[in-house]
Amino acid sequence: MSKDKLTPPEFSLSLLHPKNWGVWLGFGLLALVVNILPYRILLSLGRKLGQIGMRYGAKRVHVATRNIELSFPDKPQQEIQHLVEENFKNTGMALIETGITWFWPTWRFKTLIVDKDTHAMREKSKQGQGVLLCCVHALNLEITARAFGVLGIGGYGVFRPHNNPAYNFIQYWGRTHNGNKLIDRKDVKQMIRVLRDGERLFYLPDHDYGRNKSVFVPFFAIEDACTTTGTSILAYTSKCAIIPGSGFRNSDGKYEIMADKCIEADYPQKDEVAAAAYMNKYVEELILRAPEQWMWLHKRYKTMQDENVEKGIRYK
Structure with missing residues:
Protein backbone atom coordinates (compact mmCIF):
# COMPACT_ATOMS: atom_id res chain seq x y z
CA MET A 1 0.00 0.00 0.00
CA SER A 2 1.26 3.48 -0.82
CA LYS A 3 2.48 5.62 2.04
CA ASP A 4 0.59 8.55 0.52
CA LYS A 5 -2.79 7.14 1.50
CA LEU A 6 -4.43 10.50 2.18
CA THR A 7 -5.78 11.70 -1.16
CA PRO A 8 -4.70 15.30 -1.81
CA PRO A 9 -7.67 17.59 -2.55
CA GLU A 10 -7.76 18.60 -6.21
CA PHE A 11 -8.87 21.91 -7.64
CA SER A 12 -12.26 21.92 -9.31
CA LEU A 13 -14.65 24.61 -10.48
CA SER A 14 -16.97 23.72 -7.60
CA LEU A 15 -14.45 25.36 -5.26
CA LEU A 16 -15.36 28.68 -6.90
CA HIS A 17 -19.00 28.41 -5.83
CA PRO A 18 -20.26 31.68 -4.29
CA LYS A 19 -20.48 30.03 -0.86
CA ASN A 20 -16.67 29.79 -0.92
CA TRP A 21 -15.98 33.35 -2.06
CA GLY A 22 -15.40 34.52 1.51
CA VAL A 23 -12.67 31.91 1.97
CA TRP A 24 -10.93 32.85 -1.28
CA LEU A 25 -11.20 36.56 -0.49
CA GLY A 26 -9.84 36.12 3.03
CA PHE A 27 -6.86 34.02 2.02
CA GLY A 28 -6.26 36.16 -1.06
CA LEU A 29 -6.06 39.24 1.13
CA LEU A 30 -3.74 37.46 3.57
CA ALA A 31 -1.46 36.35 0.71
CA LEU A 32 -1.37 39.90 -0.65
CA VAL A 33 -0.58 41.49 2.72
CA VAL A 34 2.24 39.10 3.66
CA ASN A 35 3.87 39.47 0.25
CA ILE A 36 3.80 43.25 -0.11
CA LEU A 37 4.64 44.36 3.43
CA PRO A 38 8.14 44.18 4.93
CA TYR A 39 8.61 41.48 7.54
CA ARG A 40 9.13 43.93 10.42
CA ILE A 41 5.82 45.60 9.65
CA LEU A 42 4.15 42.19 9.50
CA LEU A 70 -2.14 26.36 37.43
CA SER A 71 1.20 25.63 35.77
CA PHE A 72 3.22 28.15 37.78
CA PRO A 73 1.45 28.70 41.14
CA ASP A 74 4.43 30.64 42.54
CA LYS A 75 4.58 33.12 39.68
CA PRO A 76 3.56 36.67 40.73
CA GLN A 77 0.30 37.96 39.26
CA GLN A 78 2.12 40.77 37.48
CA GLU A 79 4.33 38.27 35.64
CA ILE A 80 1.30 36.16 34.76
CA GLN A 81 -0.46 39.19 33.30
CA HIS A 82 2.61 40.10 31.25
CA LEU A 83 2.91 36.55 29.92
CA VAL A 84 -0.78 36.54 28.94
CA GLU A 85 -0.35 39.84 27.08
CA GLU A 86 2.71 38.56 25.21
CA ASN A 87 0.91 35.31 24.44
CA PHE A 88 -1.95 37.18 22.79
CA LYS A 89 0.47 39.24 20.74
CA ASN A 90 2.00 35.98 19.53
CA THR A 91 -1.48 34.63 18.84
CA GLY A 92 -2.03 37.55 16.49
CA MET A 93 1.31 36.79 14.89
CA ALA A 94 0.11 33.23 14.25
CA LEU A 95 -2.25 34.51 11.54
CA ILE A 96 0.58 36.39 9.85
CA GLU A 97 2.91 33.40 10.23
CA THR A 98 0.35 31.14 8.59
CA GLY A 99 0.26 33.51 5.64
CA ILE A 100 4.06 33.59 5.49
CA THR A 101 4.22 29.79 5.59
CA TRP A 102 1.58 29.16 2.97
CA PHE A 103 2.25 32.04 0.57
CA TRP A 104 5.89 33.12 0.72
CA PRO A 105 8.24 31.80 -1.98
CA THR A 106 10.93 29.46 -0.70
CA TRP A 107 13.80 31.89 -1.31
CA ARG A 108 12.19 34.48 0.96
CA PHE A 109 11.06 31.96 3.56
CA LYS A 110 14.64 30.72 3.93
CA THR A 111 15.73 34.17 5.13
CA LEU A 112 13.78 33.63 8.37
CA ILE A 113 15.18 30.20 9.25
CA VAL A 114 18.16 29.41 11.48
CA ASP A 115 19.31 25.80 11.73
CA LYS A 116 20.35 26.05 15.36
CA ASP A 117 20.90 22.33 15.92
CA THR A 118 19.29 19.48 13.98
CA HIS A 119 22.17 17.02 14.07
CA ALA A 120 20.19 14.26 15.84
CA MET A 121 17.46 14.38 13.21
CA ARG A 122 19.95 14.28 10.35
CA GLU A 123 21.92 11.43 11.90
CA LYS A 124 18.84 9.23 12.25
CA SER A 125 17.83 10.05 8.69
CA LYS A 126 21.23 8.93 7.43
CA GLN A 127 20.78 5.67 9.32
CA GLY A 128 17.38 5.14 7.70
CA GLN A 129 15.56 4.97 11.03
CA GLY A 130 12.10 6.47 11.40
CA VAL A 131 11.83 9.51 13.65
CA LEU A 132 8.91 10.58 15.81
CA LEU A 133 9.51 14.33 15.98
CA CYS A 134 7.69 15.42 19.12
CA CYS A 135 6.84 19.11 18.91
CA VAL A 136 4.44 21.33 20.86
CA HIS A 137 1.54 23.54 19.86
CA ALA A 138 3.67 26.63 19.44
CA LEU A 139 1.76 29.48 17.87
CA ASN A 140 4.30 29.48 15.02
CA LEU A 141 3.90 25.75 14.37
CA GLU A 142 3.06 26.32 10.69
CA ILE A 143 6.42 28.01 10.16
CA THR A 144 8.27 25.32 12.11
CA ALA A 145 6.85 22.50 10.00
CA ARG A 146 7.76 24.18 6.71
CA ALA A 147 11.19 25.08 8.08
CA PHE A 148 12.05 21.42 8.59
CA GLY A 149 11.09 20.84 4.95
CA VAL A 150 13.22 23.76 3.77
CA LEU A 151 16.16 22.32 5.71
CA GLY A 152 15.75 19.01 3.89
CA ILE A 153 14.44 17.08 6.88
CA GLY A 154 10.70 17.40 6.37
CA GLY A 155 8.23 14.65 7.10
CA TYR A 156 4.61 13.70 7.56
CA GLY A 157 2.24 15.94 9.46
CA VAL A 158 -1.00 14.82 11.11
CA PHE A 159 -3.85 16.44 9.21
CA ARG A 160 -7.46 17.24 10.09
CA PRO A 161 -9.38 17.97 6.87
CA HIS A 162 -11.44 21.16 7.01
CA ASN A 163 -15.19 21.02 6.44
CA ASN A 164 -15.07 23.80 3.86
CA PRO A 165 -13.63 22.34 0.61
CA ALA A 166 -12.00 25.60 -0.50
CA TYR A 167 -10.35 26.09 2.89
CA ASN A 168 -9.26 22.45 2.87
CA PHE A 169 -7.69 22.83 -0.58
CA ILE A 170 -5.73 25.94 0.43
CA GLN A 171 -4.70 24.46 3.77
CA TYR A 172 -3.44 21.22 2.23
CA TRP A 173 -1.53 23.09 -0.48
CA GLY A 174 -0.04 25.46 2.10
CA ARG A 175 1.17 22.68 4.37
CA THR A 176 2.84 20.54 1.73
CA HIS A 177 5.51 23.03 0.69
CA ASN A 178 9.11 21.87 0.40
CA GLY A 179 8.48 18.15 0.61
CA ASN A 180 6.22 17.80 3.65
CA LYS A 181 3.32 15.33 3.39
CA LEU A 182 0.16 14.75 5.41
CA ILE A 183 -1.58 11.83 7.09
CA ASP A 184 -5.16 11.82 8.34
CA ARG A 185 -5.13 12.27 12.11
CA LYS A 186 -7.25 9.12 12.58
CA ASP A 187 -5.00 6.88 10.47
CA VAL A 188 -2.72 5.45 13.17
CA LYS A 189 -1.77 2.46 11.00
CA GLN A 190 -0.43 4.82 8.36
CA MET A 191 1.58 6.71 10.98
CA ILE A 192 3.18 3.47 12.13
CA ARG A 193 3.84 2.45 8.53
CA VAL A 194 5.75 5.61 7.61
CA LEU A 195 7.84 5.37 10.78
CA ARG A 196 8.71 1.75 10.04
CA ASP A 197 9.69 2.82 6.54
CA GLY A 198 12.26 5.24 7.93
CA GLU A 199 10.26 8.44 7.48
CA ARG A 200 9.78 11.34 9.89
CA LEU A 201 6.44 12.00 11.58
CA PHE A 202 5.53 15.27 13.31
CA TYR A 203 3.63 14.53 16.52
CA LEU A 204 2.25 16.87 19.19
CA PRO A 205 1.73 15.20 22.60
CA ASP A 206 1.26 18.40 24.64
CA HIS A 207 -2.53 18.95 24.62
CA ASP A 208 -5.40 17.45 26.60
CA TYR A 209 -7.02 15.17 24.00
CA GLY A 210 -9.60 13.71 26.35
CA ARG A 211 -9.80 10.54 28.38
CA ASN A 212 -9.52 8.03 25.50
CA LYS A 213 -5.98 6.61 25.18
CA SER A 214 -4.72 8.93 27.91
CA VAL A 215 -3.28 8.70 31.41
CA PHE A 216 -2.99 11.21 34.24
CA VAL A 217 0.56 12.26 35.04
CA PRO A 218 2.42 15.41 36.18
CA PHE A 219 2.66 18.38 33.84
CA PHE A 220 4.21 21.51 35.30
CA ALA A 221 2.54 21.96 38.73
CA ILE A 222 -0.51 19.77 38.01
CA GLU A 223 0.03 16.23 39.25
CA ASP A 224 -2.82 14.64 37.29
CA ALA A 225 -2.79 16.24 33.83
CA CYS A 226 -4.57 14.23 31.15
CA THR A 227 -1.81 13.17 28.74
CA THR A 228 -1.95 11.14 25.54
CA THR A 229 -0.38 7.69 25.36
CA GLY A 230 -0.02 8.06 21.60
CA THR A 231 3.72 8.67 21.83
CA SER A 232 4.39 5.31 23.47
CA ILE A 233 2.01 3.49 21.12
CA LEU A 234 3.77 4.84 18.03
CA ALA A 235 7.26 4.35 19.45
CA TYR A 236 6.67 0.80 20.68
CA THR A 237 4.99 -0.45 17.51
CA SER A 238 7.39 1.18 15.03
CA LYS A 239 10.72 0.98 16.92
CA CYS A 240 11.44 4.55 15.84
CA ALA A 241 13.71 7.20 17.30
CA ILE A 242 12.09 9.91 19.43
CA ILE A 243 13.39 13.47 19.08
CA PRO A 244 11.90 16.63 20.63
CA GLY A 245 11.72 19.42 18.06
CA SER A 246 11.01 23.13 18.14
CA GLY A 247 11.13 26.32 16.07
CA PHE A 248 10.65 29.38 18.23
CA ARG A 249 11.09 32.98 17.07
CA ASN A 250 14.09 34.75 18.60
CA SER A 251 14.57 38.43 19.42
CA ASP A 252 15.81 39.08 15.87
CA GLY A 253 12.60 37.73 14.36
CA LYS A 254 14.32 34.57 13.09
CA TYR A 255 13.04 31.05 13.77
CA GLU A 256 15.55 28.78 15.48
CA ILE A 257 14.99 25.17 14.42
CA MET A 258 16.10 22.48 16.84
CA ALA A 259 15.97 18.68 16.84
CA ASP A 260 19.13 18.01 18.77
CA LYS A 261 18.74 14.91 20.93
CA CYS A 262 17.33 11.41 20.82
CA ILE A 263 15.48 10.40 23.97
CA GLU A 264 14.31 6.87 23.17
CA ALA A 265 17.20 5.11 24.95
CA ASP A 266 15.69 5.78 28.39
CA TYR A 267 12.08 6.05 27.23
CA PRO A 268 9.92 3.53 29.18
CA GLN A 269 7.67 2.77 26.21
CA LYS A 270 6.24 -0.44 27.67
CA ASP A 271 4.86 1.47 30.66
CA GLU A 272 2.37 3.99 29.31
CA VAL A 273 2.11 5.95 32.56
CA ALA A 274 5.86 6.27 33.03
CA ALA A 275 6.25 7.01 29.31
CA ALA A 276 3.72 9.85 29.39
CA ALA A 277 5.37 11.38 32.46
CA TYR A 278 8.79 11.05 30.80
CA MET A 279 7.56 12.75 27.63
CA ASN A 280 5.93 15.57 29.58
CA LYS A 281 9.30 16.55 31.02
CA TYR A 282 10.60 17.15 27.51
CA VAL A 283 7.40 18.93 26.52
CA GLU A 284 7.89 21.28 29.47
CA GLU A 285 11.47 21.88 28.37
CA LEU A 286 10.31 22.81 24.88
CA ILE A 287 7.62 25.18 26.14
CA LEU A 288 10.01 26.93 28.51
CA ARG A 289 12.28 27.83 25.60
CA ALA A 290 9.68 30.49 24.72
CA PRO A 291 6.61 30.23 26.98
CA GLU A 292 4.99 33.30 25.43
CA GLN A 293 4.83 31.42 22.11
CA TRP A 294 2.96 28.34 23.35
CA MET A 295 -0.82 27.92 22.98
CA TRP A 296 -1.96 28.78 26.50
CA LEU A 297 -5.44 29.49 25.11
CA HIS A 298 -6.18 25.74 25.02
CA LYS A 299 -7.76 24.25 28.17
CA ARG A 300 -4.79 22.03 28.97
CA TYR A 301 -6.22 20.82 32.28
CA LYS A 302 -9.90 20.37 31.42
CA THR A 303 -10.17 16.56 31.77
CA MET A 304 -10.28 15.42 35.38
CA GLN A 305 -8.94 12.11 36.63
CA ASP A 306 -12.09 11.55 38.66
CA GLU A 307 -14.88 11.01 36.12
CA ASN A 308 -17.40 12.27 38.65
CA VAL A 309 -15.78 15.70 38.70
CA GLU A 310 -17.11 18.17 36.16
CA LYS A 311 -14.93 18.56 33.08
CA GLY A 312 -13.33 21.99 32.95
CA ILE A 313 -13.93 22.71 36.63
CA ARG A 314 -10.46 24.22 36.92
CA TYR A 315 -11.56 27.03 34.59
CA LYS A 316 -14.67 28.07 36.51
Missing part, protein backbone atom coordinates in the same frame (compact mmCIF):
# COMPACT_ATOMS: atom_id res chain seq x y z
CA LEU A 43 5.49 41.45 12.98
CA SER A 44 4.02 44.69 14.30
CA LEU A 45 0.72 44.07 12.53
CA GLY A 46 0.42 40.60 14.02
CA ARG A 47 1.09 41.85 17.52
CA LYS A 48 -1.54 44.57 17.10
CA LEU A 49 -4.07 41.98 15.94
CA GLY A 50 -3.30 39.97 19.06
CA GLN A 51 -3.87 42.99 21.29
CA ILE A 52 -7.24 43.58 19.64
CA GLY A 53 -8.11 39.91 20.11
CA MET A 54 -7.24 40.14 23.78
CA ARG A 55 -9.52 43.15 24.20
CA TYR A 56 -12.52 41.27 22.81
CA GLY A 57 -11.68 37.71 23.85
CA ALA A 58 -12.36 37.71 27.57
CA LYS A 59 -13.06 33.97 27.72
CA ARG A 60 -9.74 33.10 26.11
CA VAL A 61 -7.93 35.58 28.33
CA HIS A 62 -9.40 33.74 31.31
CA VAL A 63 -8.33 30.34 29.95
CA ALA A 64 -4.77 31.51 29.29
CA THR A 65 -4.54 33.13 32.72
CA ARG A 66 -5.82 30.02 34.51
CA ASN A 67 -3.46 27.75 32.58
CA ILE A 68 -0.48 29.83 33.63
CA GLU A 69 -1.69 30.13 37.23
Whole structure:
Protein backbone atom coordinates (compact mmCIF):
# COMPACT_ATOMS: atom_id res chain seq x y z
CA MET A 1 0.00 0.00 0.00
CA SER A 2 1.26 3.48 -0.82
CA LYS A 3 2.48 5.62 2.04
CA ASP A 4 0.59 8.55 0.52
CA LYS A 5 -2.79 7.14 1.50
CA LEU A 6 -4.43 10.50 2.18
CA THR A 7 -5.78 11.70 -1.16
CA PRO A 8 -4.70 15.30 -1.81
CA PRO A 9 -7.67 17.59 -2.55
CA GLU A 10 -7.76 18.60 -6.21
CA PHE A 11 -8.87 21.91 -7.64
CA SER A 12 -12.26 21.92 -9.31
CA LEU A 13 -14.65 24.61 -10.48
CA SER A 14 -16.97 23.72 -7.60
CA LEU A 15 -14.45 25.36 -5.26
CA LEU A 16 -15.36 28.68 -6.90
CA HIS A 17 -19.00 28.41 -5.83
CA PRO A 18 -20.26 31.68 -4.29
CA LYS A 19 -20.48 30.03 -0.86
CA ASN A 20 -16.67 29.79 -0.92
CA TRP A 21 -15.98 33.35 -2.06
CA GLY A 22 -15.40 34.52 1.51
CA VAL A 23 -12.67 31.91 1.97
CA TRP A 24 -10.93 32.85 -1.28
CA LEU A 25 -11.20 36.56 -0.49
CA GLY A 26 -9.84 36.12 3.03
CA PHE A 27 -6.86 34.02 2.02
CA GLY A 28 -6.26 36.16 -1.06
CA LEU A 29 -6.06 39.24 1.13
CA LEU A 30 -3.74 37.46 3.57
CA ALA A 31 -1.46 36.35 0.71
CA LEU A 32 -1.37 39.90 -0.65
CA VAL A 33 -0.58 41.49 2.72
CA VAL A 34 2.24 39.10 3.66
CA ASN A 35 3.87 39.47 0.25
CA ILE A 36 3.80 43.25 -0.11
CA LEU A 37 4.64 44.36 3.43
CA PRO A 38 8.14 44.18 4.93
CA TYR A 39 8.61 41.48 7.54
CA ARG A 40 9.13 43.93 10.42
CA ILE A 41 5.82 45.60 9.65
CA LEU A 42 4.15 42.19 9.50
CA LEU A 43 5.49 41.45 12.98
CA SER A 44 4.02 44.69 14.30
CA LEU A 45 0.72 44.07 12.53
CA GLY A 46 0.42 40.60 14.02
CA ARG A 47 1.09 41.85 17.52
CA LYS A 48 -1.54 44.57 17.10
CA LEU A 49 -4.07 41.98 15.94
CA GLY A 50 -3.30 39.97 19.06
CA GLN A 51 -3.87 42.99 21.29
CA ILE A 52 -7.24 43.58 19.64
CA GLY A 53 -8.11 39.91 20.11
CA MET A 54 -7.24 40.14 23.78
CA ARG A 55 -9.52 43.15 24.20
CA TYR A 56 -12.52 41.27 22.81
CA GLY A 57 -11.68 37.71 23.85
CA ALA A 58 -12.36 37.71 27.57
CA LYS A 59 -13.06 33.97 27.72
CA ARG A 60 -9.74 33.10 26.11
CA VAL A 61 -7.93 35.58 28.33
CA HIS A 62 -9.40 33.74 31.31
CA VAL A 63 -8.33 30.34 29.95
CA ALA A 64 -4.77 31.51 29.29
CA THR A 65 -4.54 33.13 32.72
CA ARG A 66 -5.82 30.02 34.51
CA ASN A 67 -3.46 27.75 32.58
CA ILE A 68 -0.48 29.83 33.63
CA GLU A 69 -1.69 30.13 37.23
CA LEU A 70 -2.14 26.36 37.43
CA SER A 71 1.20 25.63 35.77
CA PHE A 72 3.22 28.15 37.78
CA PRO A 73 1.45 28.70 41.14
CA ASP A 74 4.43 30.64 42.54
CA LYS A 75 4.58 33.12 39.68
CA PRO A 76 3.56 36.67 40.73
CA GLN A 77 0.30 37.96 39.26
CA GLN A 78 2.12 40.77 37.48
CA GLU A 79 4.33 38.27 35.64
CA ILE A 80 1.30 36.16 34.76
CA GLN A 81 -0.46 39.19 33.30
CA HIS A 82 2.61 40.10 31.25
CA LEU A 83 2.91 36.55 29.92
CA VAL A 84 -0.78 36.54 28.94
CA GLU A 85 -0.35 39.84 27.08
CA GLU A 86 2.71 38.56 25.21
CA ASN A 87 0.91 35.31 24.44
CA PHE A 88 -1.95 37.18 22.79
CA LYS A 89 0.47 39.24 20.74
CA ASN A 90 2.00 35.98 19.53
CA THR A 91 -1.48 34.63 18.84
CA GLY A 92 -2.03 37.55 16.49
CA MET A 93 1.31 36.79 14.89
CA ALA A 94 0.11 33.23 14.25
CA LEU A 95 -2.25 34.51 11.54
CA ILE A 96 0.58 36.39 9.85
CA GLU A 97 2.91 33.40 10.23
CA THR A 98 0.35 31.14 8.59
CA GLY A 99 0.26 33.51 5.64
CA ILE A 100 4.06 33.59 5.49
CA THR A 101 4.22 29.79 5.59
CA TRP A 102 1.58 29.16 2.97
CA PHE A 103 2.25 32.04 0.57
CA TRP A 104 5.89 33.12 0.72
CA PRO A 105 8.24 31.80 -1.98
CA THR A 106 10.93 29.46 -0.70
CA TRP A 107 13.80 31.89 -1.31
CA ARG A 108 12.19 34.48 0.96
CA PHE A 109 11.06 31.96 3.56
CA LYS A 110 14.64 30.72 3.93
CA THR A 111 15.73 34.17 5.13
CA LEU A 112 13.78 33.63 8.37
CA ILE A 113 15.18 30.20 9.25
CA VAL A 114 18.16 29.41 11.48
CA ASP A 115 19.31 25.80 11.73
CA LYS A 116 20.35 26.05 15.36
CA ASP A 117 20.90 22.33 15.92
CA THR A 118 19.29 19.48 13.98
CA HIS A 119 22.17 17.02 14.07
CA ALA A 120 20.19 14.26 15.84
CA MET A 121 17.46 14.38 13.21
CA ARG A 122 19.95 14.28 10.35
CA GLU A 123 21.92 11.43 11.90
CA LYS A 124 18.84 9.23 12.25
CA SER A 125 17.83 10.05 8.69
CA LYS A 126 21.23 8.93 7.43
CA GLN A 127 20.78 5.67 9.32
CA GLY A 128 17.38 5.14 7.70
CA GLN A 129 15.56 4.97 11.03
CA GLY A 130 12.10 6.47 11.40
CA VAL A 131 11.83 9.51 13.65
CA LEU A 132 8.91 10.58 15.81
CA LEU A 133 9.51 14.33 15.98
CA CYS A 134 7.69 15.42 19.12
CA CYS A 135 6.84 19.11 18.91
CA VAL A 136 4.44 21.33 20.86
CA HIS A 137 1.54 23.54 19.86
CA ALA A 138 3.67 26.63 19.44
CA LEU A 139 1.76 29.48 17.87
CA ASN A 140 4.30 29.48 15.02
CA LEU A 141 3.90 25.75 14.37
CA GLU A 142 3.06 26.32 10.69
CA ILE A 143 6.42 28.01 10.16
CA THR A 144 8.27 25.32 12.11
CA ALA A 145 6.85 22.50 10.00
CA ARG A 146 7.76 24.18 6.71
CA ALA A 147 11.19 25.08 8.08
CA PHE A 148 12.05 21.42 8.59
CA GLY A 149 11.09 20.84 4.95
CA VAL A 150 13.22 23.76 3.77
CA LEU A 151 16.16 22.32 5.71
CA GLY A 152 15.75 19.01 3.89
CA ILE A 153 14.44 17.08 6.88
CA GLY A 154 10.70 17.40 6.37
CA GLY A 155 8.23 14.65 7.10
CA TYR A 156 4.61 13.70 7.56
CA GLY A 157 2.24 15.94 9.46
CA VAL A 158 -1.00 14.82 11.11
CA PHE A 159 -3.85 16.44 9.21
CA ARG A 160 -7.46 17.24 10.09
CA PRO A 161 -9.38 17.97 6.87
CA HIS A 162 -11.44 21.16 7.01
CA ASN A 163 -15.19 21.02 6.44
CA ASN A 164 -15.07 23.80 3.86
CA PRO A 165 -13.63 22.34 0.61
CA ALA A 166 -12.00 25.60 -0.50
CA TYR A 167 -10.35 26.09 2.89
CA ASN A 168 -9.26 22.45 2.87
CA PHE A 169 -7.69 22.83 -0.58
CA ILE A 170 -5.73 25.94 0.43
CA GLN A 171 -4.70 24.46 3.77
CA TYR A 172 -3.44 21.22 2.23
CA TRP A 173 -1.53 23.09 -0.48
CA GLY A 174 -0.04 25.46 2.10
CA ARG A 175 1.17 22.68 4.37
CA THR A 176 2.84 20.54 1.73
CA HIS A 177 5.51 23.03 0.69
CA ASN A 178 9.11 21.87 0.40
CA GLY A 179 8.48 18.15 0.61
CA ASN A 180 6.22 17.80 3.65
CA LYS A 181 3.32 15.33 3.39
CA LEU A 182 0.16 14.75 5.41
CA ILE A 183 -1.58 11.83 7.09
CA ASP A 184 -5.16 11.82 8.34
CA ARG A 185 -5.13 12.27 12.11
CA LYS A 186 -7.25 9.12 12.58
CA ASP A 187 -5.00 6.88 10.47
CA VAL A 188 -2.72 5.45 13.17
CA LYS A 189 -1.77 2.46 11.00
CA GLN A 190 -0.43 4.82 8.36
CA MET A 191 1.58 6.71 10.98
CA ILE A 192 3.18 3.47 12.13
CA ARG A 193 3.84 2.45 8.53
CA VAL A 194 5.75 5.61 7.61
CA LEU A 195 7.84 5.37 10.78
CA ARG A 196 8.71 1.75 10.04
CA ASP A 197 9.69 2.82 6.54
CA GLY A 198 12.26 5.24 7.93
CA GLU A 199 10.26 8.44 7.48
CA ARG A 200 9.78 11.34 9.89
CA LEU A 201 6.44 12.00 11.58
CA PHE A 202 5.53 15.27 13.31
CA TYR A 203 3.63 14.53 16.52
CA LEU A 204 2.25 16.87 19.19
CA PRO A 205 1.73 15.20 22.60
CA ASP A 206 1.26 18.40 24.64
CA HIS A 207 -2.53 18.95 24.62
CA ASP A 208 -5.40 17.45 26.60
CA TYR A 209 -7.02 15.17 24.00
CA GLY A 210 -9.60 13.71 26.35
CA ARG A 211 -9.80 10.54 28.38
CA ASN A 212 -9.52 8.03 25.50
CA LYS A 213 -5.98 6.61 25.18
CA SER A 214 -4.72 8.93 27.91
CA VAL A 215 -3.28 8.70 31.41
CA PHE A 216 -2.99 11.21 34.24
CA VAL A 217 0.56 12.26 35.04
CA PRO A 218 2.42 15.41 36.18
CA PHE A 219 2.66 18.38 33.84
CA PHE A 220 4.21 21.51 35.30
CA ALA A 221 2.54 21.96 38.73
CA ILE A 222 -0.51 19.77 38.01
CA GLU A 223 0.03 16.23 39.25
CA ASP A 224 -2.82 14.64 37.29
CA ALA A 225 -2.79 16.24 33.83
CA CYS A 226 -4.57 14.23 31.15
CA THR A 227 -1.81 13.17 28.74
CA THR A 228 -1.95 11.14 25.54
CA THR A 229 -0.38 7.69 25.36
CA GLY A 230 -0.02 8.06 21.60
CA THR A 231 3.72 8.67 21.83
CA SER A 232 4.39 5.31 23.47
CA ILE A 233 2.01 3.49 21.12
CA LEU A 234 3.77 4.84 18.03
CA ALA A 235 7.26 4.35 19.45
CA TYR A 236 6.67 0.80 20.68
CA THR A 237 4.99 -0.45 17.51
CA SER A 238 7.39 1.18 15.03
CA LYS A 239 10.72 0.98 16.92
CA CYS A 240 11.44 4.55 15.84
CA ALA A 241 13.71 7.20 17.30
CA ILE A 242 12.09 9.91 19.43
CA ILE A 243 13.39 13.47 19.08
CA PRO A 244 11.90 16.63 20.63
CA GLY A 245 11.72 19.42 18.06
CA SER A 246 11.01 23.13 18.14
CA GLY A 247 11.13 26.32 16.07
CA PHE A 248 10.65 29.38 18.23
CA ARG A 249 11.09 32.98 17.07
CA ASN A 250 14.09 34.75 18.60
CA SER A 251 14.57 38.43 19.42
CA ASP A 252 15.81 39.08 15.87
CA GLY A 253 12.60 37.73 14.36
CA LYS A 254 14.32 34.57 13.09
CA TYR A 255 13.04 31.05 13.77
CA GLU A 256 15.55 28.78 15.48
CA ILE A 257 14.99 25.17 14.42
CA MET A 258 16.10 22.48 16.84
CA ALA A 259 15.97 18.68 16.84
CA ASP A 260 19.13 18.01 18.77
CA LYS A 261 18.74 14.91 20.93
CA CYS A 262 17.33 11.41 20.82
CA ILE A 263 15.48 10.40 23.97
CA GLU A 264 14.31 6.87 23.17
CA ALA A 265 17.20 5.11 24.95
CA ASP A 266 15.69 5.78 28.39
CA TYR A 267 12.08 6.05 27.23
CA PRO A 268 9.92 3.53 29.18
CA GLN A 269 7.67 2.77 26.21
CA LYS A 270 6.24 -0.44 27.67
CA ASP A 271 4.86 1.47 30.66
CA GLU A 272 2.37 3.99 29.31
CA VAL A 273 2.11 5.95 32.56
CA ALA A 274 5.86 6.27 33.03
CA ALA A 275 6.25 7.01 29.31
CA ALA A 276 3.72 9.85 29.39
CA ALA A 277 5.37 11.38 32.46
CA TYR A 278 8.79 11.05 30.80
CA MET A 279 7.56 12.75 27.63
CA ASN A 280 5.93 15.57 29.58
CA LYS A 281 9.30 16.55 31.02
CA TYR A 282 10.60 17.15 27.51
CA VAL A 283 7.40 18.93 26.52
CA GLU A 284 7.89 21.28 29.47
CA GLU A 285 11.47 21.88 28.37
CA LEU A 286 10.31 22.81 24.88
CA ILE A 287 7.62 25.18 26.14
CA LEU A 288 10.01 26.93 28.51
CA ARG A 289 12.28 27.83 25.60
CA ALA A 290 9.68 30.49 24.72
CA PRO A 291 6.61 30.23 26.98
CA GLU A 292 4.99 33.30 25.43
CA GLN A 293 4.83 31.42 22.11
CA TRP A 294 2.96 28.34 23.35
CA MET A 295 -0.82 27.92 22.98
CA TRP A 296 -1.96 28.78 26.50
CA LEU A 297 -5.44 29.49 25.11
CA HIS A 298 -6.18 25.74 25.02
CA LYS A 299 -7.76 24.25 28.17
CA ARG A 300 -4.79 22.03 28.97
CA TYR A 301 -6.22 20.82 32.28
CA LYS A 302 -9.90 20.37 31.42
CA THR A 303 -10.17 16.56 31.77
CA MET A 304 -10.28 15.42 35.38
CA GLN A 305 -8.94 12.11 36.63
CA ASP A 306 -12.09 11.55 38.66
CA GLU A 307 -14.88 11.01 36.12
CA ASN A 308 -17.40 12.27 38.65
CA VAL A 309 -15.78 15.70 38.70
CA GLU A 310 -17.11 18.17 36.16
CA LYS A 311 -14.93 18.56 33.08
CA GLY A 312 -13.33 21.99 32.95
CA ILE A 313 -13.93 22.71 36.63
CA ARG A 314 -10.46 24.22 36.92
CA TYR A 315 -11.56 27.03 34.59
CA LYS A 316 -14.67 28.07 36.51
